[in-house]
Amino acid sequence: MFNLYDLVMKKNVDIVICSGTLCYLMGGAELQMLNEHLPLELKDRVNIKGSPCLNLCDFPENGRPPFAKINGRNLSQVTIQSLIAEIQNELNS
Ligand code: FES
Numbered sequence: 001m002f003n004l005y006d007l008v009m010k011k012n013v014d015i016v017i018c019s020g021t022l023c024y025l026m027g028g029a030e031l032q033m034l035n036e037h038l039p040l041e042l043k044d045r046v047n048i049k050g051s052p053c054l055n056l057c058d059f060p061e062n063g064r065p066p067f068a069k070i071n072g073r074n075l076s077q078v079t080i081q082s083l084i085a086e087i088q089n090e091l092n093s
Contacts, residue, residue: 013046013090015083016069020053028066030080037080038087046087 017031018024035048056062056074063076070086 010045011091013087014069014071015046015048015087016051016054017048017078018052018054018056018065018067019050020057022053022057023066026065027079031066031068031078031083034080034083038084042084042087042091045091 015034017034018028019032020028032050035043035046038046054067054069054074056067056076057065062074065076066078068075068078068083070083070090075083075086
């Protein structure tokens with residue numbers, strides 16, 4: 001049966017977490033556990049990928065590690081809490 005709710009496209013968020021050495025040592029190791037910390041309502045709306053060095057650490061203007069990307073936008077000094085806040089902002093924008 002066709003359901004009207006099928007017409008409503010849910011917005012998703014793509015997250016790329018840098019697992020390069022510098023990011024990993026500067027807090028990125030914790031970020032690898034993001035999925036376990038996501039609120040239940042966000043779990044099916046977030047695609048999480050790991051990446052080797054995103055090459056953001058080579059340029060001071062990018063900020064400080066650990067780095068991640070949310071829908072292609074660079075984030076610096078990322079923590080699990082800041083990432084969850086960014087995800088919620090992105091879904092509400
Ligand atoms: S190690 Fe993360 S951007 Fe280079």
